[in-house]
Amino acid sequence: MDADEIRTLLGENIFERAKKYRKRIQQSTCTVNEDGVRHLSAVVQGKGGSYYYTQAWLRENGSFVSASCNCPYNENGEGTYCKHIGALLLEDAEQNAPAPAPVQNKPDAIPGVTRGAAGLNAEPSRKDSYASGLEMLFGRKWHGDAPTTDYEARRLLDTYKEAALENLGVDENTQRTGFAHLEPELTLVPGAQPWLRLRISDGGGRQYVVKSIPDLLENVEHGRSISYGKALAFVHRWDAFDEESCALLQLLRRLVCARQSMDKAAVRVYGGAEQGPAGGTILTGEIFDALVQQYEHTGLLGGYELREGLPTITLTVERRRGGVQVEGSPALASVQGLDYDYLFSETTLWRMQRPGCTRLLPALQALGGKSLFFTSADATAFCSYVLPELGNKLNIVDPERLLLNQIPLEPVVQFYLDAPDAFRVEAHAEFLYGEDQVTPFAPAPAGLLRDVRAESRAKRLLASYLQTGVGGNEDVYGTADEDDIYRLLEEGVPALLAEGEVYLTDAFRNLQAAPPRITVGVSVHGSVLDLEVDTGEFPVSELKDLLRSLHQKKRYHRLRDGSLLRLDDSLEGLDELNDTLELSGAKLKNGHAELPLYRAPSLDWALSGQNGLRFNRDDAFRRISRSFHAVKDSEYTPPESLHNVLRKYQRDGYRWLRTLDGYGMGGILADDMGLGKTLQVLSYLLALKEGGQPLPSLIVCPASLVLNWEEECKKFPPQLTCVAMDGDAAHRAVLARRWAEADLVVTSYDLLRRDEDRYAEQPFYACILDEAQAIKNHTTQKYKAVCQVRSQVRFALTGTPVENRLGELWSIFSFLMPGYLPPYKSFCSRFEKPIVQEEDQTAVRRLNQLTGPFILRRMKSDVLKELPPKTENVYRIELEEEQRKLYLAAVVDAREKLQAAKPEDKMAVFAVLMRLREICCDPRLIADNWEGGSAKLDACAELVSSAVEGGHRILLFSQFTSMLELLAKRLDAEGISHFTLQGSTPKPVRAELVRRFNGGEVSVFLISLRAGGTGLNLTAADIVIHYDPWWNVAAQNQATDRAYRIGQQNPVQVYKLIAQDTIEEKIVELQQAKQSLADTVTGTADGAILSMRPDELLQLLEGSEP
DSSP: OOHHHHHHHHOOOHHHHHHHHHHGGEEEEEEOOOOOOEEEEEEOOOOGGGGGEEEEEETSSSEEEEEEEEEEETTTTTOOOOOHHHHHHHHHHTTOOOOOOOOOOOOOOOTOOOGGGGGSSOOOOOOOHHHHHHHHHSOOOTTTTTTOOOHHHHHHHHHHHHHTTTTTTTTTTTSSSEEEEEEEEEEOOOSSOOOOEEEESSSSSEEEEOHHHHHHHHHHHOOEEEEEEEEEEEEEEEEGGHHHHHHHHHHHHHHHHHHHHHHHHOOTTTTTTOOOOOOOOOHHHHHHHHHHHHHHTTTTTTTTEEEEEEOEEEEEEETTTTEEEEEEEEOOOOEOEEEEEEEEEEEEEEEEEEETTTTTTTHHHHHHHHHEEEEHHHHHHHHHHHHHHHHGGGGEEOOTTTTTGGOOOOEEEEEEEEEETTTTTEEEEEEEEEEEOOOOOSSSTTTTTHHHHHHHHHHHHTTTTTTGGGGGOOOEEEEHHHHHHHHHHIIIIHHHHHHHEEEEEEHHHHTTTOOEEEEOOOEEEEEEEEEEOOOOOOGGGGGGHHHHHHHTTEEEOOOTOOOOOEOSGGGGGHHHHHHHHHTTTTBBTTTTTEEEGHHHHHHHHHHTTOOOOEEEEEEEHHHHHHHOOGGGGOOOOOOOOGGSSHHHHHHHHHHHHHHHTTTTEEEEEEOOTTTTTHEEEEEHHHHHHHHTSSOOEEEEEGGGGGHHHHHHHHHTTTTTEEOOOOSSSHHHHHHHHGGGOEEEEEHHHHHHHHHHHHHHSOOOOEEEEESGGGGGOOHHOOOHHTTTTTEEEEEEOOOOOOOSSSSSHHHHHHHHHHSOOOOOOHHEEEEEEHHHHHOHHHHHHHHHHHGGEEOOOOOOOHHHHHSSSEEEEEEEEEOHHHHHHHHHHHHHHHHHHHHHTTTTTTHHHHHHHEEEEEHOOGGGGGGGTTTTTOOOHHHHHHHHHHHHHHOOOOOESSOOHHHHHHHHHHHHTOOOEEEEETTOOOHHHHHHHHHHTTTTSSSEEEEEHHHSSSSSTTTTTTEEEESSSOHHHEEEEEHHHHHHHTTTOEEEEEEEEEEETTTTHHHHHHHHHHHHHHHHHTTTTOOGGSSOOHHHGGGTTOOOOO
């Protein structure tokens, strides 16, 4: 059968797959029956390491009789013909292909004359018994007098021809490491074995399905370059994969090796299978490696001498008709371990390291102990492709120099690159053999022995970057595609240099433009920065287009003269300048641009020390830069009356506020809770008064803190006149008349919104927002009201400027310095999405460049070395049996509701989860008739009783006011004195309760989380108990810091009560997972429950099964 007949038998799809399986044939035999029917049989390796016994029967004339295979597709002849049968038939067709018919000269056609049989093809001669005998004995097919290369010899040549072109143009030394990622995908079916398949990606891009896990492992072992598509192609080495993927590959490697060992043991070829010794056992590759390792020190194992490395092969060459016969010794066979490959002879076992032996192993296996015939033409290819790989591991006995005279000189490969015009490139390769030169523009020297391997590699390399056949010459390559030209410049030229010599014409050299030498000068004129950009020899008219290419993240920019400019790190400074201009909305006109003064710190940070850019600054700009880099050394001195009151870091905070104020800029004082932000602001306001500032300043804070600001003002700088706004509208109107004489006006966010018009009419010097996270949503009336306040400078105080999302930081900055950050949608696309979803470190760096100079953040652990230690303890409490049953029933109901919920049903979803949390606290919160107990309430009462007996004072927080009532009843029953503070507690009563608790009147302070999270100083307590966890970890931390702050003398113990195996444990995990978001900017985070989708919320119920 020929290939076309096989294609017709199998069909197009099976035929194409069969061609790929020819190399998987492990054992093959051919016998001839008495009636002349040939019986072909073979073992063919399938996917996953399985082996299938395949047979086919052909008549003497080659026509098909039948075939069978024990694979699931063919089912021993019952099913359709499979690819394994096709592979066997294709192998036989190649071994028994008829010789090409000689071309006969036909007489010229003469009109009117009919020719006889003289011009017809002669009937093929019948094969005689002598030729058939030669074929059966030596595996060589004779067609008349013309010999052909042995099948095994042909496979050896094909293997090394393919290997010669592997990894072409790939610089393995420059390949990244740890970038490739494997994602496992499980398929689980009841009653069946689990299945695994893999998806591969570069860690963040498109995923591709791995078609064969055994093939993937083999590619990694052999270090092959594999392409999955345009988006992913790389050399498969162990260090190319990330740590998690390497561990997965090692696991699968052991599995595949063990399976292949067992499959090989199960193969039974009729009349050809060998049985192992009685009582023996099969060794897997992993066990065989270990066995060799154990006996390595003895040098002997089971009758074999152990050696390390590769054996030396002796090749004896003899002349044969039409070619040469090559015989190798000693006879070798191979065994594959898990980590090593092995070759063995009758007496010796060689252990070989991977991947060093990978390229040599096929030749050693094919030549050791075998006799192969090569035609004269194939002998030349054998000398070019195979012998160079063996190197010093080869000893050639060739008295007539039949092969030695055919080993070509290694040519000098020369690549010539030209650019006939600005938009097209051409290239070709030339090969220098001593004084002889092979060029595509002239015939090769007659009789020259050429290295086809080296020439094929060079041409294949050019073809991987350019198109062939320029000007009708197949050996001339070229392209006019812009991307291909850049790829040739970026990747191709280095790859060509690794393969040979590269010669460039001047026109080609000029294709790659030199990077521009940019000088940026900046000077300060009042409240404006004047920016001057000098591009040197680079055309100013092209700067705008260059900046656009940088903004679009292109790899190169084409200039108007056709040359290509590489956009790499050398233009990093220009990229930063472009980003600053984009953020400001400024345009370069004739090399000039004007920026607001508040751009100075970020501009200095962005452009100082950048590659490819010279940065010149005038004295005024340098002073601004020094002011921000060395705030501690600034000239501002705190007011004398507070100098000894302020701690060192608080004096630094004061100087930072004064520095920003001096330049008319705003900022966020984001110190950790309890570090005295209030005192730092009051010292700043006192300095304004002493400096003669006539206008009052405005403090806007939560309603619960208005009186606290008034008291702090009276306590520390009594020189300040403070007006605290409260009462009804009429009373507030009376208080407003005192603003003109006051130094400080304190109001709440709600009152500011109610009296928005009154505040808009009054000019203030400074507007300062306390707990500025209150305006995190820029669509609220609260945010709009504070933005309407007329003030010369603005500041924000908050320990948590980012709770749920980076957009909250944008809201605060848009109040501080409107227009400083880009519009909200642009901010989300430039910063929030890349940072949160893609973890883009460049976006993180640029956001920090913008916001860093205007955020001052200190932590207790950094500045309060004298603060006593704080210890956090998590108490996990197991629910009582009846309470557990109620909780599990609620979980079932919650899961059903979440599965049916739509993304917009956020509050309904929130209520479902809240019900679960209430059951964890105490079932009476949802069931008035509950007669069972509450495990958490009992544990809390025991903890409080023990602490009170030890003389401790306790802050007990819960977000549920109804839970505080249950706790109060329990404490009453235990005889423990307590106060309760809720959101509804009036401000004067609140202040009185705080004073009495700090005075030691009661042992326990019950506080709702929202009411007690801000503005309270309760340092009399040394134990903090969080009865239930809140989604917002920042709120919990603020509550803890009511006790753990300046003035605390005792170590603080924090107890978090968590119901085991419930949603509360998931809340703690969620808090930890979200912590990194705010750390990007300031160092805090939150749970962001309302931003989660129902399917994400369903994950919180995992592990809570009835």
